[in-house]
Amino acid sequence: MGGSKTIRAVRLVSGLILITFVTCHLANLAIGMRSLAQMEAWRATLTVPWTTGAGQWLLAVAGTIHLSLGLYAVASRRSLTLSATDAAQLTLGLLTPPLLIAHVIALATANRVSPGFADNYGQILAVYWSFAPAYAFLQLFVVVVVWLHGAIGLYSWLVLQPIWRRIGGFVLPVLFALPILALLGFASAGQEVLDRLANDPAWRQMILDNVGKIAKVTRELAGLQNGLLQAYGLLVLLAFAIFGARVLRARLRPVEIAYDGGERAQGRYGLSVLEISLLNDVPHAHVCSGRGRCGTCRVRVDAGAQALSPVGDLERGTLERVGAAAGERLACQAHVLGAGVRVTRLLPAFADATAAQAPHDWAAGAAPHVSAKESA
Amino acid sequence: MAAWSAELLAIAKARLVALGADLAQAPQEAQHALQSVHDALMTGPGVRAGTYIAILLLVGVAVEWLYWMYAYSPLRAALSMPAGSPREALRIGLRRLAFGAAGILLFTAATIGASAAFTWPPHVHGVVIAATLLLLVLRLSWIGVATVLTPDRPRLRLVPVAQAQVRWLAAGLMAALALLAFGRFLPPVLGEGVEQAQHVAGALRLAAYTLAALILFVGAFAFFGRARARAEGARPPLFPRSFPLALLVVAVYAVWLMHDRAAAVAAIAAIVIALQIGLRPTVYFYWGEEGGALPAIVLSLARFVVALAGVGAVALALDTPLSSLADSASPWIRIGLRLLGVAVLALLAHGVWIAIRSVVDHRLARIGPVDPHEPPNASSRLLTLLPLLRVTTAVLLLVLLVLCSLWALGIEITPLLAGAGVLGIALGFGAQALVRDIIAGIFYLADDAFRVGEYIEGAGNTKGNVERITLRSVALRHHNGPLHFVPYGALGSVRNTSRDWVIDKFNLPLPIDVESEKIRKMIKQIGEDMKQDAAIGPLMLEPLKGKLYRIDPGVKIFRCKFRSPPGKQFDVRANALKRIEAALRKMGVQFADGRQTVVVQNPG
Numbered sequence: 001m002g003g004s005k006t007i008r009a010v011r012l013v014s015g016l017i018l019i020t021f022v023t024c025h026l027a028n029l030a031i032g033m034r035s036l037a038q039m040e041a042w043r044a045t046l047t048v049p050w051t052t053g054a055g056q057w058l059l060a061v062a063g064t065i066h067l068s069l070g071l072y073a074v075a076s077r078r079s080l081t082l083s084a085t086d087a088a089q090l091t092l093g094l095l096t097p098p099l100l101i102a103h104v105i106a107l108a109t110a111n112r113v114s115p116g117f118a119d120n121y122g123q124i125l126a127v128y129w130s131f132a133p134a135y136a137f138l139q140l141f142v143v144v145v146v147w148l149h150g151a152i153g154l155y156s157w158l159v160l161q162p163i164w165r166r167i168g169g170f171v172l173p174v175l176f177a178l179p180i181l182a183l184l185g186f187a188s189a190g191q192e193v194l195d196r197l198a199n200d201p202a203w204r205q206m207i208l209d210n211v212g213k214i215a216k217v218t219r220e221l222a223g224l225q226n227g228l229l230q231a232y233g234l235l236v237l238l239a240f241a242i243f244g245a246r247v248l249r250a251r252l253r254p255v256e257i258a259y260d261g262g263e264r265a266q267g268r269y270g271l272s273v274l275e276i277s278l279l280n281d282v283p284h285a286h287v288c289s290g291r292g293r294c295g296t297c298r299v300r301v302d303a304g305a306q307a308l309s310p311v312g313d314l315e316r317g318t319l320e321r322v323g324a325a326a327g328e329r330l331a332c333q334a335h336v337l338g339a340g341v342r343v344t345r346l347l348p349a350f351a352d353a354t355a356a357q358a359p360h361d362w363a364a365g366a367a368p369h370v371s372a373k374e375s376a
Numbered sequence: 377m378a379a380w381s382a383e384l385l386a387i388a389k390a391r392l393v394a395l396g397a398d399l400a401q402a403p404q405e406a407q408h409a410l411q412s413v414h415d416a417l418m419t420g421p422g423v424r425a426g427t428y429i430a431i432l433l434l435v436g437v438a439v440e441w442l443y444w445m446y447a448y449s450p451l452r453a454a455l456s457m458p459a460g461s462p463r464e465a466l467r468i469g470l471r472r473l474a475f476g477a478a479g480i481l482l483f484t485a486a487t488i489g490a491s492a493a494f495t496w497p498p499h500v501h502g503v504v505i506a507a508t509l510l511l512l513v514l515r516l517s518w519i520g521v522a523t524v525l526t527p528d529r530p531r532l533r534l535v536p537v538a539q540a541q542v543r544w545l546a547a548g549l550m551a552a553l554a555l556l557a558f559g560r561f562l563p564p565v566l567g568e569g570v571e572q573a574q575h576v577a578g579a580l581r582l583a584a585y586t587l588a589a590l591i592l593f594v595g596a597f598a599f600f601g602r603a604r605a606r607a608e609g610a611r612p613p614l615f616p617r618s619f620p621l622a623l624l625v626v627a628v629y630a631v632w633l634m635h636d637r638a639a640a641v642a643a644i645a646a647i648v649i650a651l652q653i654g655l656r657p658t659v660y661f662y663w664g665e666e667g668g669a670l671p672a673i674v675l676s677l678a679r680f681v682v683a684l685a686g687v688g689a690v691a692l693a694l695d696t697p698l699s700s701l702a703d704s705a706s707p708w709i710r711i712g713l714r715l716l717g718v719a720v721l722a723l724l725a726h727g728v729w730i731a732i733r734s735v736v737d738h739r740l741a742r743i744g745p746v747d748p749h750e751p752p753n754a755s756s757r758l759l760t761l762l763p764l765l766r767v768t769t770a771v772l773l774l775v776l777l778v779l780c781s782l783w784a785l786g787i788e789i790t791p792l793l794a795g796a797g798v799l800g801i802a803l804g805f806g807a808q809a810l811v812r813d814i815i816a817g818i819f820y821l822a823d824d825a826f827r828v829g830e831y832i833e834g835a836g837n838t839k840g841n842v843e844r845i846t847l848r849s850v851a852l853r854h855h856n857g858p859l860h861f862v863p864y865g866a867l868g869s870v871r872n873t874s875r876d877w878v879i880d881k882f883n884l885p886l887p888i889d890v891e892s893e894k895i896r897k898m899i900k901q902i903g904e905d906m907k908q909d910a911a912i913g914p915l916m917l918e919p920l921k922g923k924l925y926r927i928d929p930g931v932k933i934f935r936c937k938f939r940s941p942p943g944k945q946f947d948v949r950a951n952a953l954k955r956i957e958a959a960l961r962k963m964g965v966q967f968a969d970g971r972q973t974v975v976v977q978n979p980g
Contacts, residue, residue: 128423129420130420133420133423134418137426140429144430144433144434172445176434176435176437180438183434186427187424187427190423190427191420191424281528281530283456349455349456350450352452
């Protein structure tokens with residue numbers, strides 16, 4: 001995953017905006033554990049700001065940017081060396097838009113057909129719990145998918161920051177308590193709504209009328225929804241096609257690099273040093289999975305520095321932060337464009353997030369690894 | 377026999393008919409079942425169940441995430457260790473397995489534990505637990521396959537499989553395991569969660585097991601046949617292992633078609649047989665380079681553990697109440713259990729025997745045949761003790777094994793021991809001397825009084841080179857040839873002249889008028905020369921020295937002495953005398969001739 005510092009920052013900010021919105025939304029749902037009325041009361045604070053014109057624009061722009069940058073990241077990959085968490089995040093991220101399209105369209109239609117109907121949690125929950133349970137299942141799925149995607153992203157960004165040592169202890173519980181509480185709130189408020197539906201025929205009739213109206217329009221909008229889904233599918237396919245074409249083209253140009261301890265590894269033209277390590281099962285630290293954030297994959301280039309891609313601004317920043325010496329590169333950012341590259345790994349392969357939080361504590365860690373390799 | 381066969385065939389036929397009915401009625405029933413599931417889900421309770429399931433998923437993921445936060449670094453450290461030998465790879469693989477299994481178990485425990493907190497709609501809780509268990513089995517299978525075959529890390533592979541094949545092998549194995557797990561867990565869920573779906577369950581099970589059997593059957597031919605042919609190369613062709621393996625798969629599948637319960641037993645038996653086939657190469661793959669006793673011991677232990685685990689698994693599969701098995705009235709079961717006990721004892725004895733025998737043989741082979749011309753050293757003592765130890769152990773083990781086996785079989789051995797005791801007393805009086813010899817021999821050997829090849833003198837004028845040491849006596853070869861067989865009891869105090877060094881002294885009578893100091897220096901010079909000599913030098917532990925010892929009328933007697941290794945003093949002395957004689961001749965000194973010179977003094 002190449003990319004400059006700006007792109008990285010934009011993606012991070014857009015992701016943070018989106019997860020803030022999701023947090024507010026879920027927090028509002030969680031209040032449903034107390035009562036439906038409380039949930040409704042907190043709506044004004046937690047959810048309404050996002051439904052104003054500015055809020056909607058912010059969300060739309062952030063969502064679009066985040067999605068396109070995600071697809072761009074897929075398209076600019078050079079290999080499928082993904083860690084398990086990265087693979088999970090990618091899959092969950094790709095799943096999110098099609099799942100959300102139905103939700104967004106349904107809400108937009110509801111607002112158009114009968115204004116104000118969707119601005120009431122009680123009424124929406126009644127629809128979910130009694131009249132269109134399929135949507136409820138979709139929503140449950142979306143909550144799990146979106147939240148896991150966001151949690152992975154947030155965690156892998158935060159865990160590399162020095163501040164994680166102080167806040168890590170309570171960020172992680174909150175990260176998981178929130179969706180669980182939200183789902184509990186959803187269940188508890190849903191029970192309340194079901195009781196009211198059973199005891200309040202007038203309310204029931206009102207909702208039934210609205211649902212009928214909305215369903216009619218929604219059926220007409222199925223074409224639009226399908227079109228959107230197809231367009232999205234095409235975009236994803238395009239991203240993967242670009243990735244595949246790059247892999248196929250590079251396949252014709254094999255390169256080889258040498259490591260400390262006499263190991264050698266083969267790869268394709270344009271792969272980063274780290275990707276070649278991972279493809280060949282060469283032990284190599286990579287806490288951030290090749291995003292150029294953590295600095296644990298850094299290597300000393302012993303030969304063939306001219307055969308590596310030049311240092312970008314992202315890499316330079318990380319190298320400065322971790323106090324790297326001259327002649328050192330980030331293996332995840334240095335792409336191999338020629339022969340004769342020889343590198344020495346500087347951190348033991350088991351370096352963890354603490355190596356990114358406090359890079360100078362780990363400076364001495366290089367020695368035992370290297371000697372262990374040589375003696376082996 | 378005929379009736380029994382007919383009964384068996386009737387059972388099989390009924391079962392086949394039932395399977396056919398399952399297949400025929402499944403589509404219709406599936407439609408019905410799907411409709412009812414859909415109807416059940418699309419209600420308030422359905423949504424509630426869905427919400428709870430989502431919560432359980434999040435709880436499980438959270439707990440496992442927390443675990444991996446701490447476990448990931450150690451796991452990576454283990455995975456990045458250099459694996460020099462297969463056994464190191466095995467150790468790393470076991471660690472990887474433990475880490476992964478712990479995470480999965482945490483996930484399962486958290487999910488199932490949390491599920492107790494909710495009030496579920498009817499039937500759903502059972503389905504949720506079954507689904508969690510299915511997930512557990514699938515993930516554990518994957519970890520197992522990934523640990524053993526390591527498609528991504530050839531360094532850590534635990535079985536010798538080529539990289540080109542390993543992905544296919546892993547995929548096939550995983551598919552078969554997944555199908556088996558589905559076949560095992562899915563039908564009960566369908567039967568329990570949705571009424572009237574027995575036929576769907578049966579059909580699904582049939583499909584899953586059939587596919588799994590097909591994959592295993594094809595896999596047996598695809599991997600074991602070819603890999604062996606390639607590995608054997610120029611060696612004479614052996615029976616391909618693919619055949620028995622494929623046959624096992626077919627047999628188990630056929631048994632399953634006939635009878636459900638019997639299939640579990642057959643499957644376990646097949647797995648045990650397959651493991652026994654593969655055990656020898658696997659054990660030698662890990663422990664082969666070691667040599668010695670280890671592979672044999674590990675192999676016999678592993679064989680036994682596999683067999684015992686198979687017996688346990690069969691007992692579990694048949695729902696045998698294990699605790700009441702020992703009190704069972706059936707004589708066959710009692711005899712079976714006792715035979716099992718005897719087998720355990722035999723295995724233990726076998727293991728101990730292999731260990732001792734191979735250690736002893738290994739040591740003996742390393743010492744090599746003894747050279748009678750070399751001075752005896754520490755290894756000659758081993759050479760005397762080790763064969764003795766081997767025989768003693770064998771006898772002891774055999775006796776113990778027989779006694780313990782009799783005891784395990786329920787035969788009273790107390791009278792036997794008592795009878796042996798009476799006989800022992802009678803024999804003991806007769807064999808008093810024998811016992812004395814044996815015990816004295818043990819102490820001679822423990823004291824290291826003599827070893828094979830040494831020259832000893834015992835009581836009663838017995839002397840000679842030790843040729844053979846037995847349990848009761850020692851054989852001494854006298855320097856004139858006769859062979860003494862001396863029982864240890866009669867050996868008495870032993871004078872061992874072959875230990876460490878000897879001092880040799882001899883006299884030089886010289887005429888009275890020689891200059892003593894000159895002679896002393898001459899002898900000392902000869903001593904130095906001999907020390908420098910390539911042939912004699914190593915035999916001189918202390919150089920030759922001589923000094924005036926006594927003055928007799930007309931004779932000065934010089935005494936020379938030196939120290940040499942035992943048995944070499946004669947050569948050294950001859951050499952020294954030769955040199956002294958030459959030196960004296962050069963100095964013009966003759967040996968004292970014993971003639972007395974009478975000087976007559978003329979008074980006049």
